[in-house]
Amino acid sequence: MTAVTARALIRTEAATGxxxxxxxxRSDPPLTLRQTxxxxxxxxxxxxxxxxxxxxxxxxxxxxxxxxxxxxxxxTLVLPGLADTPSVMVVRARVGAGATxxxxxxxxxxxxxxxxxxxxxxxxxxxxxxxxxxxIVFGRHGERPGRCHARFDATVAGRPxxxxxxxxxxxxxxGSPAVYGDARCVGSALxxxxxxxxxxVPDVKRERRAVLGDGWAALPLxxxxxxxxxLGADAVQLRERxxxxxxxxxxxxxxxx
Amino acid sequence: xxxxxxxxxxxxxxxxRALRLGIGGPVGSGKTALVAALCRSLGPSLRLGxxxxxxxxxxxxxxxxxxGVIDPERILxxxxxxxxxxxxxxxxxxxxxxxxxxxxxFGPLDLVIVESGxxxxxxxxxxxxxxxxxxxxxxxxxxxxxxxGGPGVTSADLLVVNKTDLAPMVGADLTVMSRDAxxxxxxxxxxxxxxxxDKGAHAVAEWVTHMVGAWQHEHGEPHxxxxxxxxxx
Amino acid sequence: MNGEAALLLLADSRxxxxxxxxxxxxxxAVRRGAVTGTGDLARxxxxxxxxxxxxxxxxxxxACELAASETAAELWRRLDAEADARAASPAQREAxxxxxxxxxxxxxxxxxxxxxxxxxxAVPEGPHHAVALGAAGASxxxxxxxxxxxxxxxxxxxxxxxxxxxxxxxxxxxxRLLADLAPAIEGAASAACASPGDAAGPTGWHALPxxxxxxxxxxxxxxxxxxxxxxxx
Numbered sequence: 114m115t116a117v118t119a120r121a122l123i124r125t126e127a128a129t130g131x132x133x134x135x136x137x138x139r140s141d142p143p144l145t146l147r148q149t150x151x152x153x154x155x156x157x158x159x160x161x162x163x164x165x166x167x168x169x170x171x172x173x174x175x176x177x178x179x180x181x182x183x184x185x186x187x188x189t190l191v192l193p194g195l196a197d198t199p200s201v202m203v204v205r206a207r208v209g210a211g212a213t214x215x216x217x218x219x220x221x222x223x224x225x226x227x228x229x230x231x232x233x234x235x236x237x238x239x240x241x242x243x244x245x246x247x248x249i250v251f252g253r254h255g256e257r258p259g260r261c262h263a264r265f266d267a268t269v270a271g272r273p274x275x276x277x278x279x280x281x282x283x284x285x286x287x288g289s290p291a292v293y294g295d296a297r298c299v300g301s302a303l304x305x306x307x308x309x310x311x312x313x314v315p316d317v318k319r320e321r322r323a324v325l326g327d328g329w330a331a332l333p334l335x336x337x338x339x340x341x342x343x344l345g346a347d348a349v350q351l352r353e354r355x356x357x358x359x360x361x362x363x364x365x366x367x368x369x370x
Numbered sequence: 371x372x373x374x375x376x377x378x379x380x381x382x383x384x385x386x387r388a389l390r391l392g393i394g395g396p397v398g399s400g401k402t403a404l405v406a407a408l409c410r411s412l413g414p415s416l417r418l419g420x421x422x423x424x425x426x427x428x429x430x431x432x433x434x435x436x437x438g439v440i441d442p443e444r445i446l447x448x449x450x451x452x453x454x455x456x457x458x459x460x461x462x463x464x465x466x467x468x469x470x471x472x473x474x475x476f477g478p479l480d481l482v483i484v485e486s487g488x489x490x491x492x493x494x495x496x497x498x499x500x501x502x503x504x505x506x507x508x509x510x511x512x513x514x515x516x517x518x519g520g521p522g523v524t525s526a527d528l529l530v531v532n533k534t535d536l537a538p539m540v541g542a543d544l545t546v547m548s549r550d551a552x553x554x555x556x557x558x559x560x561x562x563x564x565x566x567x568d569k570g571a572h573a574v575a576e577w578v579t580h581m582v583g584a585w586q587h588e589h590g591e592p593h594x595x596x597x598x599x600x601x602x603x
Numbered sequence: 604m605n606g607e608a609a610l611l612l613l614a615d616s617r618x619x620x621x622x623x624x625x626x627x628x629x630x631x632a633v634r635r636g637a638v639t640g641t642g643d644l645a646r647x648x649x650x651x652x653x654x655x656x657x658x659x660x661x662x663x664x665x666a667c668e669l670a671a672s673e674t675a676a677e678l679w680r681r682l683d684a685e686a687d688a689r690a691a692s693p694a695q696r697e698a699x700x701x702x703x704x705x706x707x708x709x710x711x712x713x714x715x716x717x718x719x720x721x722x723x724x725a726v727p728e729g730p731h732h733a734v735a736l737g738a739a740g741a742s743x744x745x746x747x748x749x750x751x752x753x754x755x756x757x758x759x760x761x762x763x764x765x766x767x768x769x770x771x772x773x774x775x776x777x778x779r780l781l782a783d784l785a786p787a788i789e790g791a792a793s794a795a796c797a798s799p800g801d802a803a804g805p806t807g808w809h810a811l812p813x814x815x816x817x818x819x820x821x822x823x824x825x826x827x828x829x830x831x832x833x834x835x836x
Binding site for chain 1: 628632637638643646647648649650651652653654655684685687688689690691692693694696697787809811812813814815816817818819820821822824825827828
């Protein structure tokens with residue numbers, strides 16, 4: 114099986130009456146997209162993988178004033194394959210002024226022996242709103258995970274909001290009580306937008322307080338956003354913890370912000 | 371910066387700021403009680419702030435709040451990483467930061483009290499942190515403690531011997547303590563108190579008032595400091 | 604002069620800049636039972652170095668490089684914002700800014716320079732520790748790699764010392780862990796200085812490492828809920 118390169122694209126435009134219209138919906142197998150609602154698109158995996166050597170690129174462009182929801186029908190299983198180079202998944206998302214993006218695919222599962230690079234570039238206009246969830250499962254049941262390097266960059270009007278790398282399958286990190294402890298999954302959700310902007314006149318020596326639960330925390334960022342981070346023993350527990358954190362983060366939003 | 375006389379004294383720029391008073395002494399000698407007593411006596415006349423280096427529990431906060439002597443917002447706790455003497459002597463950065471944070475939030479202040487964590491007889495405040503310091507002993511430690519000396523007993527600007535009401539019960543001879551303290555303190559004052567009986571520690575408060583007056587006479591009235599204007603030089 | 608002696612001063616735990624009171628998450632890990640002995644501690648330190656250690660090393664190197672050129676306040680604010688974006692946990696940001704503010708205060712007296720004055724004005728609430736460390740390093744005569752090495756080194760030495768105090772571990776055994784980490788500390792410093800992509804300087808800041816440690820985030824937030832904490836973080 115030879116390595117695959119695919120580029121898919123979702124682009125919205127504002128239609129009359131303030132509605133959202135899908136201007137472009139371009140699938141490129143194995144990245145296959147299906148419109149499942151007026152403003153909703155599902156990623157439908159066709160074929161196994163990604164495998165080592167594959168390069169998948171998804172572009173998401175949410176036009177000013179429109180809204181879009183992106184989900185997936187199932188988990189992504191990252192597999193080893195024969196190539197020497199890692200599989201690469203790049204998601205570039207731009208969310209325009211006053212636009213809203215909800216991005217919550219099912220988890221990425223790192224099968225033993227895989228080598229994966231996941232890159233997210235999320236660029237928000239000043240008053241764009243986003244919900245972005247990411248879940249990574251360390252191997253199938255009872256399996257040691259392959260390797261993964263996930264990089265997440267979110268900017269608001271060009272200013273950095275969140276820049277994070279997660280490394281899985283590295284000797285220095287696996288099982289470290291400082292990094293994942295004994296968890297088998299890691300997840301995060303970013304809720305960002307003007308509703309989460311820090312107070313205009315903060316006490317400069319005091320940060321906003323996080324909400325902390327069992328294995329999760331809703332962390333107010335320095336910029337306009339809250340990141341929920343969670344660790345879990347399995348995908349079900351992870352999702353449950355993320356949901357708790359997401360609720361806490363959502364209730365921290367300032368109405369009309 | 372430069373060859374300024376104050377540099378020799380090693381204190382932060384003293385002009386126009388509060389007097390910084392260190393209160394040190396062994397565990398249980400009554401430091402927190404003395405802080406409460408001073409707040410009670412001095413609160414009406416002086417603008418106060420308190421930095422505490424003790425394990426500052428809700429209980430301690432409640433103690434001071436119940437005493438009704440100071441707005442709890444004016445108390446900042448400094449964690450010392452299990453080394454209370456380090457935080458007041460070898461590495462005073464966190465305490466200086468806390469003092470200045472109080473002055474930024476509530477300034478101008480007349481007096482900032484820095485209460486050390488309970489430690490042993492060798493713990494004293496750096497002159498970079500405290501302009502004046504009080505060392506608190508209590509009689510139940512035994513009447514030989516002043517004779518043993520140690521930097522706290524010998525060099526503090528004021529030595530307070532607390533819990534005099536317990537002296538008969540623990541067999542402590544106050545005369546001996548007074549005589550021994552005088553012998554090692556080179557004329558610096560010693561006051562005997564029972565904060566349990568004198569809730570305002572009035573003799574100590576009087577001494578502090580005198581110190582604040584002398585400080586302001588020398589360095590001027592405190593004025594407000596904005597955040598991070600200049601390095602403490 | 605190649606900055607070697609300055610490097611030693613900057614990395615010394617006796618540098619009076621408040622570092623002794625930070626455990627880097629160890630106190631909470633101990634409280635939660637996640638670190639109970641030297642085995643856990645070794646894994647904790649290795650993971651901390653590969654995440655927080657690498658990130659602060661990269662930011663410190665960037666700050667040190669920035670300090671070498673004529674620098675506007677705006678660039679310091681931008682670099683500090685890059686540090687913000689790499690710290691999702693508000694407790695961690697606050698601890699980092701506290702350490703940065705204290706280090707800057709001390710560094711301005713040790714190595715007075717226009718760069719440090721500019722940084723203090725640019726970020727009045729206190730720059731992130733890594734940013735202050737890089738700027739202080741530059742003012743002391745260190746090269747960016749030396750600043751990175753200091754950041755990587757202190758990212759594990761402080762937590763190691765805290766574990767000795769909190770768990771009563773054999774200090775030599777714990778220092779052996781640090782000795783074993785020496786190659787990884789140097790590796791982190793090298794990785795921190797590897798120019799990300801093609802661009803060095805401000806145009807390359809966006810690509811600096813942001814290795815996150817979810818457990819450290821949870822520990823940092825949990826630490827704030829500990830009413831009996833002995834360390835600041």
